[in-house]
Amino acid sequence: MGLGIFLLSFFFLAVLLDSARSGDTTGQLLRGINDYRVSLNLSSLTENENADCLAAQLASAFKGQDCSNTTGSDTVPGTEEQFPDFPDYLTACHLNATVTRDGFIMPACVPDLAPDLVLANYTKSQYNQKLNDSSYAGIGIAEEGNWVVVVLTTNTATGNYASAADASAGSFISVADHNYVTLLLLGFAIYLVG
Numbered sequence: 001m002g003l004g005i006f007l008l009s010f011f012f013l014a015v016l017l018d019s020a021r022s023g024d025t026t027g028q029l030l031r032g033i034n035d036y037r038v039s040l041n042l043s044s045l046t047e048n049e050n051a052d053c054l055a056a057q058l059a060s061a062f063k064g065q066d067c068s069n070t071t072g073s074d075t076v077p078g079t080e081e082q083f084p085d086f087p088d089y090l091t092a093c094h095l096n097a098t099v100t101r102d103g104f105i106m107p108a109c110v111p112d113l114a115p116d117l118v119l120a121n122y123t124k125s126q127y128n129q130k131l132n133d134s135s136y137a138g139i140g141i142a143e144e145g146n147w148v149v150v151v152l153t154t155n156t157a158t159g160n161y162a163s164a165a166d167a168s169a170g171s172f173i174s175v176a177d178h179n180y181v182t183l184l185l186l187g188f189a190i191y192l193v194g
């Protein structure tokens with residue numbers, strides 16, 4: 001009994017810390033990128049849920065890989081890492097190749113996600129040309145381990161990351177949707193305690 005409550009409290013705390021930490025990096029980066037957009041006289045980017053989802057899938061896929069001078073924002077264009085499961089990530093996020101075509105995916109690898117370095121990896125690397133592009137209107141961000149993934153979306157049918165017609169085909173809980181799982185478990189924990 002006592003042990004059960006202890007474990008639950010521990011779990012609850014871990015969940016809180018986890019969501020606080022992840023909300024922090026991505027929220028800070030979003031604000032930093034939008035400040036940068038405003039400084040360039042461009043519109044702020046609006047958060048796009050499906051792009052958030054794809055970013056989360058990719059961040060999970062990158063997680064555990066080491067940072068080097070040829071990964072993340074230092075990747076030589078044309079040598080981007082291709083994930084064989086990418087079509088599954090799209091499906092899990094209710095997306096297809098049509099609605100994502102003109103979007104742009106930008107992974108960055110920064111040890112411990114030091115906030116200043118993370119922002120600089122976007123505003124002071126090859127990615128700044130993409131941020132300084134008025135055709136992008138939306139954004140998705142996720143982080144896992146030392147990796148952050150930013151997905152830029154347009155407001156056209158070939159890049160708006162709108163849910164694809166066969167959205168129901170997507171699985172409810174995907175690899176990286178740990179926030180949903182967390183919420184479910186949290187609800188369960190509260191139910192047990194209450």
Ligand SMILES: *[C@@H]1O[C@H](CO)[C@@H](O)[C@H](O)[C@H]1NC(C)=O
Binds near residue numbers: 041
């Ligand atoms: C910023 O954008 C507005 C509206 O598009 C334009 O009138 C203005 O000249 C721009 N300012 C700069 C500094 O580019």
Ligand SMILES: *[C@@H]1O[C@H](CO)[C@@H](O)[C@H](O)[C@H]1NC(C)=O
Binds near residue numbers: 069070
């Ligand atoms: C990357 O690092 C390796 C080893 O540290 C070095 O030999 C190489 O020149 C570096 N490449 C670039 C593009 O900086």
Ligand SMILES: *[C@@H]1O[C@H](CO)[C@@H](O)[C@H](O)[C@H]1NC(C)=O
Binds near residue numbers: 067073111117
């Ligand atoms: C990006 O982050 C790396 C750390 O992984 C850092 O060494 C590098 O200076 C950063 N790049 C820019 C352009 O700030």
Ligand SMILES: *[C@@H]1O[C@H](CO)[C@@H](O)[C@H](O)[C@H]1NC(C)=O
Binds near residue numbers: 040128129132
């Ligand atoms: C952003 O793009 C505009 C128009 O293409 C260009 O004049 C400006 O120098 C760019 N700014 C940066 C910081 O890249």
Ligand SMILES: *[C@@H]1O[C@H](CO)[C@@H](O)[C@H](O)[C@H]1NC(C)=O
Binds near residue numbers: 164
């Ligand atoms: C992707 O989804 C869009 C929006 O539902 C739809 O118009 C388009 O035909 C789909 N493309 C493919 C290749 O399935």
